[in-house]
Amino acid sequence: MKKMKRAILTTAVASLIAGCANTGNKSPDITQSDQYKALQEKFASTSSAYDLAKSTSLDQAAEIDELKLTASQLHEANAANAAQANSLLPPNPEAGACYARVIVEPTYTTKIQRVEVKPAHQHHQTSDNHYVWEDQRVLVEDAHEHLTVVPAVYKTVDQKVLIEEAHTELTVVQAVYKTVTEKIMLTPAHNAWKVGRGPVEKINQLTGEIMCLVEVPATFTTVNKQVLVSPESVSETAVPAVYKTLQKRVVVTAETTKVEQHPAKYGTIKVRKLDRAAAGQVANHPAEFQDITTRTKVGDAHLEWREILCETNTTPDLIVRLQRALKAKEYNPGPIDGVIGQETLSAVSAYQQANSLATGQLTIATLKKLGVQ
Structure with a gap:
């Protein structure tokens, strides 16, 4: 209430x-x-x-x-x-001029606001172990002395180089079965009466038939079945180390008179070594921003006295120039006839709204904006 x-x-x-x-x-x-x-x-x-x-x-x-x-x-x-x-x-009017209250469009202000569209983040990357093959220098002949008078005596010995370490391999051994035959009795042996053929056999007093008691032997069937001989198991096999034999020449007896120095001799083998261990990297990506234009109203629409065209200060020539100016701005005023019709008024209203001018009447400010004097 x-x-x-x-x-x-x-x-x-x-x-x-x-x-x-x-x-x-x-x-x-x-x-x-x-x-x-x-x-x-x-x-x-x-x-x-x-x-x-x-x-x-x-x-x-x-x-x-x-x-x-x-x-x-x-x-x-x-x-x-x-x-x-x-x-x-209207305030401060002039003689010979016409005035009317027109709608003044609201005023706006434009502001550019920076907005974060993607936050800062990290990207992780990993790499695998990296190996390289290198040549490794190995001794194949010792340094020795050579005698001119009594030559040195040498012998060749084998030198074992480990290529693959010993290890164990597991192998699954399948179960072993054998097939055996088993005799199974279907029906046991028994006696049964059957129709006889002679008077020495029993006579059925009811039917007058001669019945004979006979022995029916047992019946059997043969079934083949598999019997487990050895269950499934895992066999462990030792794989020995793999070596490569290199021949090495060693001195048995040195020369006794003239000594000649012989340097040691070396050979090369390929060895796989770790060059770069697996590692992780973090890439930092900065935040991404975007500028957004916002439009804020700072003044409301209101009525205001403005000088306008009326019958007192309007001529057909002025209307013709107005219609031509509207057409030059790509607004359709209708026929260029010097008469303010509905099409001309619609074109004026559209032009005023597009240029933030006061609407509702044909104001002098609109004529000045169009360049019509």
Whole structure:
């Protein structure tokens, strides 16, 4: 109920103010208008409600305060009507010019904001072990002395070089089965009666048949089945080390007279060595940013007095120049006939909106922007 009363009074005040803003250049007597009288009646009912609320409980105190505030706004609106009547005329008018209230578009400001689109991150990379083959120098002949008179005596010995270390290999040995034949008895031996052929055999008194008791032998069948001989196992095989034999010449008897020095002799073998161990690398990637243009309103649209074209200062020649200027700016004014038709007004409105000009009337500022004098 409280919100409904407040909405009624607020709407009434707004309606009264709006009615004053839409009046002409004359200052009317607002106290004689129907809106003012209706508003006075609502104010009277509000005052009665206020007097009645004085005797109610304290829970209605807030509603009373709001009614008093709305009544105060009503008095302020009545006082402002007289001052507003004078503001309905354009400021500083010039003789021979026409004026009208036009809609001034809202103003905006553009700001460039730097936004992070991708955060800083790390990228991990790994590399495997890297090996190289190198030549390793090995001794194949010792340094020795050579005697001229008594030649030295040499012998060749074998030198073993380890190529592959000894290791153990595991091999799965499959299970071994054999097939055996087993004789299984199907039915055991038994006696059974069968029809006889002579009088020495039993005679069935009921049927008069001669019955003979015979022995039926047992019946057997032969079944082949597999029997496990040795279960599956794992065989461990020792693989011996692999060596390469190099022949080495050693001195047995040195020369005794003239000594000749012979340097040692060496050979080369290929050896695989670790050149670079496996490692991980971390690559740091900086954050990525992007500039975003934002548009913020700094001023709302409002009504403002502007000089416009009217019948007093408009000529067909001026309208022709206006239509040509609009067409040059690629706005369709319709036929170039010196008459302000609907197509010309639509072209003017589109041009004003595209260039942030006041809309609603053909203003002098629009003509200047188009270069029409």
